[in-house]
Amino acid sequence: EAQVTQNPRYLITVTGKKLTVTCSQNMNHEYMSWYRQDPGLGLRQIYYSMNVEVTDKGDVPEGYKVSRKEKRNFPLILESPSPNQTSLYFCASSQWTSGYEQYFGPGTRLTVT
Amino acid sequence: RKEVEQDPGPFNVPEGATVAFNCTYSNSASQSFFWYRQDCRKEPKLLMSVYSSGNEDGRFTAQLNRASQYISLLIRDSKLSDSATYLCVGDSNYQLIWGAGTKLIIKP
Numbered sequence: 001e002a003q004v005t006q007n008p009r010y011l012i013t014v015t016g017k018k019l020t021v022t023c024s025q026n027m028n029h030e031y032m033s034w035y036r037q038d039p040g041l042g043l044r045q046i047y048y049s050m051n052v053e054v055t056d057k058g059d060v061p062e063g064y065k066v067s068r069k070e071k072r073n074f075p076l077i078l079e080s081p082s083p084n085q086t087s088l089y090f091c092a093s094s095q096w097t098s099g100y101e102q103y104f105g106p107g108t109r110l111t112v113t
Numbered sequence: 114r115k116e117v118e119q120d121p122g123p124f125n126v127p128e129g130a131t132v133a134f135n136c137t138y139s140n141s142a143s144q145s146f147f148w149y150r151q152d153c154r155k156e157p158k159l160l161m162s163v164y165s166s167g168n169e170d171g172r173f174t175a176q177l178n179r180a181s182q183y184i185s186l187l188i189r190d191s192k193l194s195d196s197a198t199y200l201c202v203g204d205s206n207y208q209l210i211w212g213a214g215t216k217l218i219i220k221p
Contacts, residue, residue, distance in 0.1 A: 040121070043157070043209075044211070097207050099145035101159045102209065105156060106156055
């Protein structure tokens with residue numbers, strides 16, 4: 001089954017404790033991205049990657065890191081989480097760039113206390 | 114000013130009615146536009162792409178008006194299952210710019 005998987009689905013953590021949210025797709029997609037979604041603000045792109053070892057900042061990259069060592073995986077790293085990073089996070093992938101259908105993972109609900 | 118703007122709603126509509134949403138965008142260089150549907154606390158899923166010539170898929174019709182820089186979504190004969198948040202999105206330099214979404218509630 002073609003899908004994007006994210007783990008964990010839910011996470012409660014404390015300020016400053018490093019965490020990683022994994023994202024994996026099995027569709028051989030080139031383009032992957034991370035979003036956060038907050039009430040009233042919609043989806044905001046954090047980082048995106050157009051290919052292995054190629055990553056670029058989106059609209060809200062501060063406080064986040066990503067890596068794309070393999071085509072299928074695109075982990076999101078929060079080195080020192082803060083309460084303002086409490087949000088719903090989505091990973092997405094598409095065949096090529098932004099002009100193609102985005103396939104989303106099920107989301108990760110993160111709470112930082 | 115947001116690059117993609119939508120009326121947040123909610124739109125409360127009786128079952129069977131026709132409902133229309135508009136979405137305005139500010140980047141005239143945007144090439145691709147889409148409508149996505151998002152159910153509560155779930156991931157967005159593509160509803161339809163939007164072309165200059167307009168496109169129709171069953172009860173759904175999407176239009177793009179480049180001169181006025183807006184896209185529209187028309188839902189005819191609305192069903193209870195159409196209740197969701199509808200997100201419009203346009204691309205800009207390999208990034209997708211998303212509207213905040215319009216919430217639609219279909220009432221029996």
